[in-house]
Amino acid sequence: MPHLKVEPFETKELDRLIAKEECLHFRAVPESEAPVELLGVELEGEPFLLEIKKHPEATVLRADKISRPLDVGRIKRCLAALAEKAGWKILHSNILESGRRPPLAAEAEKSIRDFESMHFPKRKVALEVGFGSGRHLLWQAERHPDTLFIGVEIHTPSAQQVLRQIRLRSLQNVWVVNYDARLLLEMLPSNLLEALYVHFPVPWDKKPHRRVISDAFVAEALRVLRPGALLELRTDSENYYRYALEVFSRPPKADFRVEKNRDLPVVSKYEARWRRMEKNIYTLSLRALEESPARLREFDFSFREPVDHSAIGRLPRKPVVGEDFFVHFGRAYRFSDGSGGIVECSFGSFDRPEHKYLIYRDGKSLRYFPERPVATATNARAHQKIGAILYGC
Template sequence: MPHLKVRPFDTSRLKGRVAFRALPEGEKGPELVGVGEGEELFILEIKKSPESYLIRSDKISRPLDSNRIKKALAELRDKAGLEVLHSNIELSPNRPPVAAEYDKKIEEFYDGEFPFEKVVLEVGFGSGRHLLWQAKEHPDTLFVGIEIHTPSAQQVLRQIHLQQLKNIWVLNYDARLLLEMLPSNRLEAIYVHFPVPWDKKPHRRVISDAFVEEALRVLRPGGFLELRTDSENYYRYALEVFSCPVKAEFLVEKNRDLPVVSKYEARWRRMEKNIYTLTLYAREESSAKEMRFDFGFRGAVTAERVAALPREAQVEEEFFVHFGRRYRFAEGGGGIIECSFGSFDRPEHKYLFWSEGEAAHYFPGLPVRSAANQAAHQRIGEWLHG
């Protein structure tokens, strides 16, 4: 991750495109600095120790384009005259840029509109070999690749630029949340190739009863969900899950060849490991999903209400809310609160921005439109406004 390690300095010296500074409540936690402008705004953390300060991007608002982070750090370094002890922010002249226009944010899926008639989703694309091959073979289809591993997403965005592809969108997010937002009967296929087995933590598996239910809803009749795995445990688990839906049928294949394989699959084949393919076909058209969600805050916030927000996680039957670190703006009133909420197995992570006498808002964007998120949001609103 791009970062600067510098001598301790007066952070009020920071200049450039600094939108705000936020100081931690008490002595714990890093200082936050908002850099950039408008939709390009993201947050840097300054972690302090007596000998040095470490400046790097946070996890919640971090952009996929690492060059944006490097440029912001370089600007802060130069404007404030920081004494650098260590850094890795030099731009590589030989490294291809990411295809920024295909780096999508979750908010861009809110309306369920796509510029292609045919849309395919690949979950956890890894190195992107299969995703890139499919896009080249089917230029009339939009391939949405979703991947929570940031370096993998960055790598594919660079390949999109190098190969001049026009039909791939990359989303650095949780696929389980994305599925809840998509309109019914919209996808041609969903690929889930070699997901992490999570044998010791099966609740973290991407394939579940809820995932399959949402997948069958968003697939058109005749569309399919394809799982490939080398894990015997995952295969047996998925076999049971795929057997449950009554509005679907599935096919099981062993050691089926594909035109393109990842380096890991090639290694497993050399080791003579079995590769299982389970394909679940949607048979019927699904009813439209009600999408009435509102994540706005209508009332003005007061410091007293913010101070009264619960310090411990609040757990209810269908959702939870947990307020994390709290910050106050270095200039003016108000502040920022780290906030996790929504579903237990696929939580949302946001900042909650507030100013005295104004409405609060989420950053860096609105939550995913899910029932758990909506219920959690309503509870947050009750705490903020009574």
């Protein structure tokens, strides 16, 4: 990840820059003794946070994990501009643009927020969950130009690599979403998809609750698949196969099929390796049989009134657990000008939580950062609990 290592400096010096530069919004100091500060920035219309970590011999700046953009070039440009404006002496960096890598296909990058009111430009739509190298996703897109292929990948470098391939191949029918596929499914209209591919997901044998395939996932998949369309799972894991066999056999209104060592016209390098090792490859298919009712998503993630610093000081340190959701407040920071602050907040479903910040201006405003939560019923219930905690209800 792009970062700068510079000679130690007094971070208060940044306050003068914030007063002059529109792209710098705030500096936030931790309430605890942690050596990390946050700098609110905005570049090319996208807000995110930079971490400023102080060491005796150097200060390190990098994008934080929650808000960092998918386009690392944006982070590099931000760090380079900031270093120039601040006049820091750089000890080490990896922000130079080498020019050897092709740019990302920005038009193919979609955020989870885009799907709140999305127009799909093609009549046929297919989805691949966890596309990895993208070999299967790109192969399908090249051979079916009449279909829009949406690839969902939580691993950022994989998403970036496929966006470069989309640009190199001049593909116009692929979208890439760098997010949790389980949340994206909840955003899609009913009866939309021609196919849903889940090829070689992480088995998570020691943490089965983290598996992408579950009863809830299958129910959502059958909702978004049009009648006759398939959910296709491929796995080399015997444990995952046996687990999925049970999950796929439960829905009463779906056709279920199992195949062993079925060949595909395109395989990943990992599947090719497993074939050479003579491992079995299992394909489990579930076909939707009926049309699903439309889903209405009208959730309000605003806060009814602002809060002040005293409310943040009363936040519980332990997770608050509901029947199907949780809320956990993390590290709190205070703006250097004393006008408000920012606090880490994880919430929502146990197996697909949201990670956001809450930004408040004392007595004036309260909102999520960098954007509001995904519009799901579970997140809405967690949001109500967050409000109740903040307002002392």
